[in-house]
Amino acid sequence: MKQPPSDVWLILSAWVYKSLIFTLPKEFRRHYAAEMTLVFRDCCRDAYRRAGFYGLIGELSSSVLDLIVNAAKERILILISDKFDRSFFLATAVLAVTAGIFAAFTDLHNNNTETPLLLILTFGFALGFVHPRVFWLSGSLIGLMMPAIHFIALVRGWRVEYPNDSSTPLWAFLTLLPALTSSITGAGFRLILKIIWGRLN
Amino acid sequence: MMKNKITNEEKSLTLTPTIFHILVVLSGGERHGYAILREVQEIAEGKSSLGPTTLYRSIRTMLDGKLIEELDERPDPESNDERRRYYRLTDLGVKVLSDEVERLESLVKIARQKNVLIGSRRVAVWEK
Numbered sequence: 001m002k003q004p005p006s007d008v009w010l011i012l013s014a015w016v017y018k019s020l021i022f023t024l025p026k027e028f029r030r031h032y033a034a035e036m037t038l039v040f041r042d043c044c045r046d047a048y049r050r051a052g053f054y055g056l057i058g059e060l061s062s063s064v065l066d067l068i069v070n071a072a073k074e075r076i077l078i079l080i081s082d083k084f085d086r087s088f089f090l091a092t093a094v095l096a097v098t099a100g101i102f103a104a105f106t107d108l109h110n111n112n113t114e115t116p117l118l119l120i121l122t123f124g125f126a127l128g129f130v131h132p133r134v135f136w137l138s139g140s141l142i143g144l145m146m147p148a149i150h151f152i153a154l155v156r157g158w159r160v161e162y163p164n165d166s167s168t169p170l171w172a173f174l175t176l177l178p179a180l181t182s183s184i185t186g187a188g189f190r191l192i193l194k195i196i197w198g199r200l201n
Numbered sequence: 202m203m204k205n206k207i208t209n210e211e212k213s214l215t216l217t218p219t220i221f222h223i224l225v226v227l228s229g230g231e232r233h234g235y236a237i238l239r240e241v242q243e244i245a246e247g248k249s250s251l252g253p254t255t256l257y258r259s260i261r262t263m264l265d266g267k268l269i270e271e272l273d274e275r276p277d278p279e280s281n282d283e284r285r286r287y288y289r290l291t292d293l294g295v296k297v298l299s300d301e302v303e304r305l306e307s308l309v310k311i312a313r314q315k316n317v318l319i320g321s322r323r324v325a326v327w328e329k
Contacts, residue, residue: 024254028257028258028261031261032257032260032261034284035234035257035284035285035286036234036253036254036256036257038234038235038284038285039234039235039238039253039256040253042235043235043238043253046239062250062252063252063253063254065252066250066252066253066254066255067252067253067254069254070252070254070255070258071254073258074258
Protein backbone atom coordinates (compact mmCIF):
# COMPACT_ATOMS: atom_id res chain seq x y z
CA MET A 1 0.00 0.00 0.00
CA LYS A 2 1.29 3.45 -0.87
CA GLN A 3 1.81 6.21 1.64
CA PRO A 4 -0.86 8.93 1.86
CA PRO A 5 -0.26 11.74 -0.66
CA SER A 6 1.84 14.66 0.41
CA ASP A 7 -0.15 17.62 1.64
CA VAL A 8 1.09 19.71 -1.27
CA TRP A 9 -0.59 17.57 -3.93
CA LEU A 10 -3.73 17.18 -1.90
CA ILE A 11 -3.98 20.90 -1.21
CA LEU A 12 -3.23 21.69 -4.85
CA SER A 13 -5.86 19.33 -6.24
CA ALA A 14 -8.42 20.56 -3.68
CA TRP A 15 -7.60 24.14 -4.66
CA VAL A 16 -8.14 23.38 -8.36
CA TYR A 17 -11.43 21.65 -7.58
CA LYS A 18 -12.63 24.39 -5.22
CA SER A 19 -11.83 27.06 -7.81
CA LEU A 20 -13.88 25.25 -10.41
CA ILE A 21 -16.84 24.76 -8.07
CA PHE A 22 -17.59 28.42 -8.84
CA THR A 23 -18.87 27.28 -12.24
CA LEU A 24 -21.90 25.83 -10.44
CA PRO A 25 -24.91 28.07 -9.74
CA LYS A 26 -24.77 29.96 -6.43
CA GLU A 27 -27.80 28.21 -4.94
CA PHE A 28 -26.31 24.78 -5.55
CA ARG A 29 -22.91 25.84 -4.23
CA ARG A 30 -24.44 27.22 -1.06
CA HIS A 31 -25.97 23.86 -0.21
CA TYR A 32 -23.40 21.36 -1.43
CA ALA A 33 -19.98 22.96 -2.16
CA ALA A 34 -18.43 22.23 1.25
CA GLU A 35 -19.55 18.62 1.22
CA MET A 36 -18.54 18.10 -2.40
CA THR A 37 -15.01 19.30 -1.59
CA LEU A 38 -14.90 16.93 1.35
CA VAL A 39 -15.98 13.98 -0.82
CA PHE A 40 -13.47 14.99 -3.48
CA ARG A 41 -10.61 15.03 -0.92
CA ASP A 42 -11.58 11.57 0.30
CA CYS A 43 -11.66 10.32 -3.29
CA CYS A 44 -8.18 11.78 -3.91
CA ARG A 45 -6.73 10.09 -0.82
CA ASP A 46 -8.23 6.77 -1.92
CA ALA A 47 -7.06 7.14 -5.50
CA TYR A 48 -3.50 7.85 -4.35
CA ARG A 49 -3.46 4.84 -2.04
CA ARG A 50 -4.66 2.65 -4.92
CA ALA A 51 -2.62 4.00 -7.84
CA GLY A 52 -0.18 6.64 -6.65
CA PHE A 53 0.31 10.03 -8.27
CA TYR A 54 -1.31 9.01 -11.57
CA GLY A 55 -4.32 7.77 -9.65
CA LEU A 56 -4.60 11.19 -8.05
CA ILE A 57 -4.40 12.89 -11.46
CA GLY A 58 -7.02 10.46 -12.81
CA GLU A 59 -9.36 11.25 -9.93
CA LEU A 60 -8.85 14.99 -10.38
CA SER A 61 -9.54 14.76 -14.15
CA SER A 62 -12.69 12.68 -13.78
CA SER A 63 -14.04 14.84 -10.94
CA VAL A 64 -13.34 18.05 -12.88
CA LEU A 65 -15.04 16.63 -15.98
CA ASP A 66 -18.01 15.57 -13.85
CA LEU A 67 -18.14 19.07 -12.36
CA ILE A 68 -17.98 20.91 -15.69
CA VAL A 69 -20.58 18.70 -17.40
CA ASN A 70 -22.99 19.05 -14.47
CA ALA A 71 -22.35 22.79 -14.13
CA ALA A 72 -23.32 23.18 -17.81
CA LYS A 73 -26.48 21.12 -17.21
CA GLU A 74 -27.38 23.23 -14.17
CA ARG A 75 -26.84 26.48 -16.10
CA ILE A 76 -29.03 25.24 -18.95
CA LEU A 77 -31.75 24.24 -16.45
CA ILE A 78 -31.68 27.75 -14.99
CA LEU A 79 -31.84 29.29 -18.47
CA ILE A 80 -35.00 27.37 -19.34
CA SER A 81 -36.61 27.70 -15.92
CA ASP A 82 -39.31 30.25 -15.09
CA LYS A 83 -37.16 31.76 -12.33
CA PHE A 84 -34.60 33.04 -14.81
CA ASP A 85 -34.69 36.71 -15.69
CA ARG A 86 -34.71 36.47 -19.49
CA SER A 87 -34.62 40.22 -20.14
CA PHE A 88 -31.43 40.56 -18.11
CA PHE A 89 -29.88 37.63 -19.94
CA LEU A 90 -30.98 38.98 -23.32
CA ALA A 91 -29.61 42.46 -22.59
CA THR A 92 -26.20 41.03 -21.67
CA ALA A 93 -26.20 38.82 -24.76
CA VAL A 94 -27.09 41.72 -27.09
CA LEU A 95 -24.44 43.98 -25.55
CA ALA A 96 -21.79 41.24 -25.79
CA VAL A 97 -22.63 40.41 -29.42
CA THR A 98 -22.56 44.12 -30.37
CA ALA A 99 -19.23 44.63 -28.60
CA GLY A 100 -17.80 41.50 -30.23
CA ILE A 101 -18.94 42.56 -33.72
CA PHE A 102 -17.48 46.03 -33.20
CA ALA A 103 -14.11 44.58 -32.14
CA ALA A 104 -14.17 42.13 -35.08
CA PHE A 105 -14.89 44.86 -37.66
CA THR A 106 -12.13 46.97 -36.13
CA ASP A 107 -9.81 44.01 -36.64
CA LEU A 108 -10.90 43.60 -40.28
CA HIS A 109 -10.02 47.21 -41.04
CA ASN A 110 -6.82 47.32 -39.04
CA ASN A 111 -3.40 45.90 -39.71
CA ASN A 112 -2.39 45.70 -36.09
CA THR A 113 -3.74 43.43 -33.37
CA GLU A 114 -3.40 45.85 -30.47
CA THR A 115 -6.53 47.91 -31.15
CA PRO A 116 -9.04 45.01 -31.43
CA LEU A 117 -7.35 43.25 -28.50
CA LEU A 118 -7.67 46.37 -26.38
CA LEU A 119 -11.34 46.66 -27.35
CA ILE A 120 -11.99 43.01 -26.47
CA LEU A 121 -10.27 43.39 -23.11
CA THR A 122 -12.19 46.59 -22.33
CA PHE A 123 -15.60 45.24 -23.37
CA GLY A 124 -14.99 41.92 -21.61
CA PHE A 125 -13.94 43.62 -18.40
CA ALA A 126 -16.81 46.12 -18.51
CA LEU A 127 -19.52 43.50 -19.12
CA GLY A 128 -17.99 41.16 -16.55
CA PHE A 129 -18.04 44.02 -14.04
CA VAL A 130 -21.58 45.17 -14.85
CA HIS A 131 -23.14 41.69 -15.12
CA PRO A 132 -20.87 39.41 -13.06
CA ARG A 133 -23.46 36.65 -12.79
CA VAL A 134 -23.22 35.96 -16.50
CA PHE A 135 -19.53 36.74 -17.10
CA TRP A 136 -19.20 33.39 -18.90
CA LEU A 137 -21.85 34.45 -21.40
CA SER A 138 -20.43 37.89 -22.19
CA GLY A 139 -16.87 36.53 -22.44
CA SER A 140 -17.90 33.68 -24.76
CA LEU A 141 -20.04 35.85 -27.03
CA ILE A 142 -17.44 38.61 -27.38
CA GLY A 143 -14.78 35.99 -28.15
CA LEU A 144 -16.93 34.07 -30.63
CA MET A 145 -17.80 37.12 -32.73
CA MET A 146 -14.23 37.36 -34.04
CA PRO A 147 -14.15 33.92 -35.76
CA ALA A 148 -17.76 34.38 -36.88
CA ILE A 149 -17.08 37.73 -38.60
CA HIS A 150 -13.82 36.44 -40.09
CA PHE A 151 -15.66 33.45 -41.49
CA ILE A 152 -18.32 35.69 -43.06
CA ALA A 153 -15.56 37.95 -44.45
CA LEU A 154 -13.88 34.94 -46.03
CA VAL A 155 -17.08 33.56 -47.54
CA ARG A 156 -18.31 36.92 -48.83
CA GLY A 157 -14.84 37.94 -50.03
CA TRP A 158 -14.71 41.19 -48.05
CA ARG A 159 -11.58 43.25 -48.46
CA VAL A 160 -9.44 43.19 -45.35
CA GLU A 161 -6.24 44.93 -44.38
CA TYR A 162 -4.17 41.72 -44.20
CA PRO A 163 -3.98 38.31 -45.95
CA ASN A 164 -7.18 36.41 -45.17
CA ASP A 165 -7.13 32.66 -45.81
CA SER A 166 -9.14 29.68 -44.58
CA SER A 167 -7.08 29.37 -41.39
CA THR A 168 -7.86 32.93 -40.20
CA PRO A 169 -11.32 32.13 -38.69
CA LEU A 170 -9.76 29.20 -36.81
CA TRP A 171 -6.96 31.36 -35.43
CA ALA A 172 -9.60 33.92 -34.47
CA PHE A 173 -10.97 31.42 -31.92
CA LEU A 174 -7.97 32.41 -29.81
CA THR A 175 -9.88 35.61 -29.08
CA LEU A 176 -11.92 33.57 -26.61
CA LEU A 177 -8.92 33.59 -24.27
CA PRO A 178 -8.62 37.37 -23.73
CA ALA A 179 -12.41 37.77 -23.86
CA LEU A 180 -13.09 35.20 -21.14
CA THR A 181 -10.08 36.27 -19.08
CA SER A 182 -11.16 39.90 -19.10
CA SER A 183 -14.80 39.13 -18.25
CA ILE A 184 -13.69 36.89 -15.36
CA THR A 185 -11.35 39.67 -14.21
CA GLY A 186 -14.21 42.20 -14.38
CA ALA A 187 -16.49 39.94 -12.34
CA GLY A 188 -13.67 39.22 -9.87
CA PHE A 189 -12.84 42.90 -9.54
CA ARG A 190 -16.45 43.68 -8.68
CA LEU A 191 -16.46 40.87 -6.12
CA ILE A 192 -13.31 42.28 -4.48
CA LEU A 193 -14.84 45.76 -4.40
CA LYS A 194 -17.99 44.31 -2.85
CA ILE A 195 -15.94 42.57 -0.14
CA ILE A 196 -13.93 45.74 0.60
CA TRP A 197 -17.11 47.81 0.68
CA GLY A 198 -18.70 45.30 3.04
CA ARG A 199 -15.68 45.47 5.38
CA LEU A 200 -15.65 49.27 5.37
CA ASN A 201 -19.32 49.50 6.30
CA MET B 202 -47.62 5.98 6.97
CA MET B 203 -46.63 4.40 3.68
CA LYS B 204 -48.76 5.30 0.70
CA ASN B 205 -50.31 2.62 -1.46
CA LYS B 206 -50.72 4.72 -4.55
CA ILE B 207 -48.02 6.73 -6.25
CA THR B 208 -49.23 10.21 -7.04
CA ASN B 209 -48.65 12.01 -10.36
CA GLU B 210 -46.04 14.21 -8.70
CA GLU B 211 -44.07 11.16 -7.61
CA LYS B 212 -44.38 9.60 -11.05
CA SER B 213 -42.79 12.67 -12.58
CA LEU B 214 -39.48 11.93 -10.85
CA THR B 215 -37.22 10.14 -13.29
CA LEU B 216 -35.52 7.18 -11.71
CA THR B 217 -32.13 7.32 -13.39
CA PRO B 218 -29.60 4.49 -12.91
CA THR B 219 -27.63 6.74 -10.53
CA ILE B 220 -30.69 7.46 -8.39
CA PHE B 221 -31.58 3.78 -8.40
CA HIS B 222 -28.06 2.85 -7.25
CA ILE B 223 -28.16 5.45 -4.47
CA LEU B 224 -31.55 4.17 -3.31
CA VAL B 225 -30.14 0.63 -3.21
CA VAL B 226 -27.17 1.82 -1.12
CA LEU B 227 -29.40 3.76 1.27
CA SER B 228 -31.65 0.73 1.73
CA GLY B 229 -28.78 -0.56 3.89
CA GLY B 230 -29.16 2.37 6.31
CA GLU B 231 -28.12 5.99 6.60
CA ARG B 232 -24.93 7.03 4.81
CA HIS B 233 -22.95 10.20 4.17
CA GLY B 234 -21.99 11.35 0.67
CA TYR B 235 -18.61 9.68 0.42
CA ALA B 236 -19.92 6.34 1.73
CA ILE B 237 -22.73 6.47 -0.86
CA LEU B 238 -20.24 7.20 -3.64
CA ARG B 239 -17.94 4.32 -2.65
CA GLU B 240 -20.78 1.81 -2.30
CA VAL B 241 -22.31 2.81 -5.63
CA GLN B 242 -18.93 2.23 -7.28
CA GLU B 243 -18.68 -1.15 -5.56
CA ILE B 244 -22.11 -2.40 -6.60
CA ALA B 245 -21.59 -1.09 -10.13
CA GLU B 246 -18.32 -3.08 -10.23
CA GLY B 247 -16.27 -0.20 -11.58
CA LYS B 248 -18.75 0.57 -14.38
CA SER B 249 -20.04 3.68 -12.62
CA SER B 250 -18.28 6.98 -13.13
CA LEU B 251 -20.18 8.72 -10.37
CA GLY B 252 -18.42 11.94 -9.35
CA PRO B 253 -19.15 14.31 -6.45
CA THR B 254 -21.23 16.72 -8.58
CA THR B 255 -23.42 13.99 -10.10
CA LEU B 256 -23.83 12.54 -6.61
CA TYR B 257 -25.04 15.79 -5.06
CA ARG B 258 -27.26 16.67 -8.01
CA SER B 259 -28.91 13.27 -7.60
CA ILE B 260 -29.19 13.78 -3.84
CA ARG B 261 -30.89 17.14 -4.43
CA THR B 262 -33.33 15.54 -6.87
CA MET B 263 -34.13 12.82 -4.36
CA LEU B 264 -34.55 15.32 -1.52
CA ASP B 265 -36.91 17.37 -3.71
CA GLY B 266 -38.85 14.21 -4.59
CA LYS B 267 -38.92 13.24 -0.89
CA LEU B 268 -37.31 9.87 -1.65
CA ILE B 269 -34.63 10.55 0.95
CA GLU B 270 -34.23 12.87 3.91
CA GLU B 271 -31.32 14.45 5.69
CA LEU B 272 -30.66 13.37 9.24
CA ASP B 273 -30.80 16.12 11.83
CA GLU B 274 -28.06 14.52 13.89
CA ARG B 275 -25.09 12.45 12.86
CA PRO B 276 -25.21 8.76 13.84
CA ASP B 277 -21.66 8.89 15.22
CA PRO B 278 -20.84 12.52 16.05
CA GLU B 279 -17.47 11.82 17.66
CA SER B 280 -15.76 9.92 14.86
CA ASN B 281 -16.95 11.96 11.89
CA ASP B 282 -16.38 15.32 10.33
CA GLU B 283 -19.02 17.81 11.45
CA ARG B 284 -19.54 19.01 7.90
CA ARG B 285 -20.75 15.58 6.73
CA ARG B 286 -24.45 15.23 6.23
CA TYR B 287 -26.19 11.88 6.48
CA TYR B 288 -29.11 10.75 4.35
CA ARG B 289 -31.67 7.98 4.70
CA LEU B 290 -34.61 6.59 2.74
CA THR B 291 -38.11 7.88 3.43
CA ASP B 292 -41.17 5.63 3.31
CA LEU B 293 -41.82 6.89 -0.18
CA GLY B 294 -38.21 6.11 -1.14
CA VAL B 295 -38.61 2.53 0.10
CA LYS B 296 -41.83 2.18 -1.91
CA VAL B 297 -40.34 3.62 -5.10
CA LEU B 298 -37.28 1.39 -4.74
CA SER B 299 -39.31 -1.78 -4.17
CA ASP B 300 -41.60 -0.92 -7.11
CA GLU B 301 -38.57 -0.44 -9.35
CA VAL B 302 -36.98 -3.69 -8.18
CA GLU B 303 -40.24 -5.53 -8.90
CA ARG B 304 -40.43 -3.94 -12.34
CA LEU B 305 -36.84 -4.92 -13.13
CA GLU B 306 -37.41 -8.45 -11.81
CA SER B 307 -40.40 -8.98 -14.05
CA LEU B 308 -38.45 -7.56 -16.98
CA VAL B 309 -35.54 -9.94 -16.34
CA LYS B 310 -38.03 -12.82 -16.00
CA ILE B 311 -39.50 -12.02 -19.42
CA ALA B 312 -36.00 -11.67 -20.87
CA ARG B 313 -35.06 -15.11 -19.51
CA GLN B 314 -38.24 -16.66 -20.89
CA LYS B 315 -37.36 -15.31 -24.30
CA ASN B 316 -33.81 -16.65 -23.98
CA VAL B 317 -32.33 -13.27 -24.82
CA LEU B 318 -29.52 -13.80 -22.34
CA ILE B 319 -28.08 -16.83 -24.18
CA GLY B 320 -25.08 -15.67 -26.15
CA SER B 321 -25.32 -18.28 -28.90
CA ARG B 322 -28.92 -17.42 -29.67
CA ARG B 323 -28.05 -13.73 -29.87
CA VAL B 324 -25.25 -14.55 -32.29
CA ALA B 325 -27.66 -16.69 -34.33
CA VAL B 326 -30.14 -13.82 -34.53
CA TRP B 327 -27.43 -11.43 -35.70
CA GLU B 328 -26.20 -13.93 -38.29
CA LYS B 329 -29.65 -14.03 -39.91
